[in-house]
Amino acid sequence: MREAMEPRYDIKEVEEKIYRLWEGSGFFDPDKLPEAKKRKPFTIIMPPNNANGLLHMGHAVGLTLQDILIRFWRMRGKKTLWLPGADHAGFETQVVYDKKLDREGRNRYEMSREQLWKEIWDFTEESKAKMYAQTKKLGASCDWSRETFTLDPKIIETVYETFEKLYEDGLVYRDLKVVSWCPKHRTALSDLEVKHVEREDPLYYVKYGPLTLATVRPETKFGDTALAVNPKDSRYKKYIGREIEAKGILGNLKFRVVGDEAVDPKFGTGVIKVTPAHDQTDFEIWTRHKEEIAGPKIIIDETGRLTGEVGEFKGLKVAEAREKVAEKMKEIGILEKVEPNYKHQVATCYKCGSTLEPLPRPQWFVKMKPLAEPAIKAVKTGKVKIHPKRSEKVYLHWLKNIRDWNISRQIVWGIRIPAWFCLGCGEAKINTEIRSRWFLVRHGETDFNKEKRTMSHGPISINDLGRSQAKLAALSLKNRNIDLIISSDLKRCVDTAKIISDELGGVEVIYEKGLRERDFGVLEGKTYEEGHREFGEDVVKSYDGEIPGAETMREVEKRAWEAFISHRSKHSHRNVVVVSHGGVIRMLRKKIKNLGVEDAFKVPGAKNAEIVPLEIGEKCKKCSGDLYEQDPDVFDTWFSSGQWPFATLMKNQKDFKAFYPTEVMETGYDILFFWVARMIMLGLYRTGKTPFKDVYLHGLVRDKDRQKMSKSKGNVVDPLGVADTYGTDAVRMALVIGNTAGNDIVISEDKIRGYRNFATKIWNVARFVLLSKKSEFAKIKVVYSPADKKDLVGLKKVKVQVTKHIEKYEFHLAGEKIYHYFWHTFADKIVETSKPRLNGENLKDAAAAFLKLETILKTSLKMLHPFMPYITEEIYSRFEPDKMLMVEKWD
């Protein structure tokens, strides 16, 4: 006799025990499944969740549906691989971390790249650990031995290869374009990350000489370089090609009028101003009229403030400037009228809602049309099927109208773009090998620096601030494997070099006279101001300007460069820090970058302890230099996650052969373009195969009032919290039932409680069946009554239907079917009618009744297992202590 089941199902104890049991069995790993070799593969790559926070209900939906598929097919005899992973989620994590920095009164613009990287790395590691624990709690039967992070070296390597291949195929290029720029986060965004919102703003009618035009952005007027009209517009034809004079805020202006199709004659007055630097359309108009009109004139900076030739408005934020410029226009009589409530669409940052500022920036773009074509075909021919089907139309429409994809992001957190620019000529090299790294570092602050006084060869030390600057510099050089420090032999550099050496664990330092600061002759010890007064700033700060007793900059350049070159040839394979002075670094930069005299003096000088990185690679084919700097930008996260299905499997060629292409991609419909479309495109591009056969898109999770869940609304149902209360199985059922592809899911605690009740029901039925077992039954040859047979046929029918539903991704129907059958047919009817027989005199009949109940129960447990894995596994073990339901045969 077996032990009776406890009257209550203990959620916590059982769930922990069972997950350990599964994990310990090794069966999450497809290669360790019973008869693994005979099985055919079935693969799902888990969408890598963002390693920057906890899982919410949306994640729980995805994990549940995937786990249902995996458990179902595992029981159906497939070699199931479910590969878990996490995404570094570049921009999103950066935003999360920026918020944290903000709370701490810090910001990333004041941090070194290395420091910021390290902090975010630790943060993601922590988040990842929590997230994986949550994933386990939800019962996910994924193969943890294959867990992958998007920043694993193997993944980065694959992503780099793809980038290189795209570059070689001419599908990736670097170009200056007006991009969507978030002034808060100071990075460009892709078209998909731009959220258009409707807003009402004043529409200003501004007089430009004889013409009047309408604009919502009078503040960009300082960047205007032309006016444009539609070439077919008879009102303005006569102006095309003419130059008109106009009154402007900063004086009179001259603008040429060009004719361009992009101008809609019906809008406003039919005349527009052309601001190539701050409007995409205008930039394009300029590219079509390059001969006639001037190009981008930048008057807005990367923080969204006015800059350049903007008179008194310099430094104002765009919104403030707008009002003030309009006022001024009114004052000087060029503001004709204002329509106060003009409705229009404004581009905003999808993350922070800031109004985006179009800015010209050189960025890496992927040419999308050639990639989109095969991806369109794949869906049209049914190689990839999207559920729900209607999403295919949306997908196709997007791909047909796709534009080139900006994959450069101006943040630190991400996969650094493997592009190096030759410092000599600017030529780009992709994925080139870097032999060693050199870093030019200016010494830390001295009191002379502080007092703005000239110091050439005097023995002055660095001050307290200088010391901490040096330490900070050393910190960011820490993981760079520095082998050698070459320093100017002047005291302030010696101090700096020593600190760096100490911080780096005693790296060798050699001193070099050639790296000394310029000898300033009679200016020694004088303030900059005095020097400028005496000799003129243009002489002091010039290449050949002579000062009594002083070296010219030309002479400094010569001796410093000679010193630098000679060390370069001696130590070209070592990673070296060169500690020197402001003037010297300026001159070294001039030589390295082949700058003209004028440019060399225009570049801002190195600040105290600032690091100028130089990377030594192969000889540039164009200018034969070998010093490079790496593009500081990182990839759009979706560029790397778009390669996820093959990148994860390519870590191991055997896995790639066995498991690629995968079966299903299960994810939310909100990332159809962001992710799914790009996976199909990049998968086809790299492997020639679609990365998966089916795409199942689930909806967004809402609360019972159809509100999107958000922390600020306080309506978030924490999946793990409720799982503690009602059990993971109940949460899973609640997430599946009533949930159809592509539609949003409504979840409430009531619903979850309902399925907890169901779990209790299952438990009690099982308890009853077990209690009804008598040892005598074993010896009896059972003969079923016609009613029994009918019940068993009914069971079979249910099973056929449940099977079909899961195969067709109709999880909700499968779940409902088995739920209804178990409760209202099995428990309410079959069990009830069996009671008298079980306790009756006729032992043979009792045995038949019992065997039927046991059969139906065990089969039901199998059918329920993909949905409610914990409780079913636990109950099954009471009937079959030597078996594991997870790997039992479905049939």
Added chain:
RNA sequence: GGACGGUUAGCUCAGUGGUAGAGCGUCUCGCUUACACCGAGAAGGCCGCUGGUCCGAUCCCAGCACCGUCCACCA
């Protein structure tokens, strides 16, 4: 400006060319040795509106309304 989705019981949602379904909620009865996290039963719906196809429509078609979503360089 395009495209898509929704509109079914008080609430949240399934569903089907032939007298409408589930969960929760409500009401009545029931502590029957698996289960009150339960059982038996009940009430409750012109299946958004207007036309059309059909023997027959909640389901197919057309139009409309409201709600929602996505896409779109109109200054």
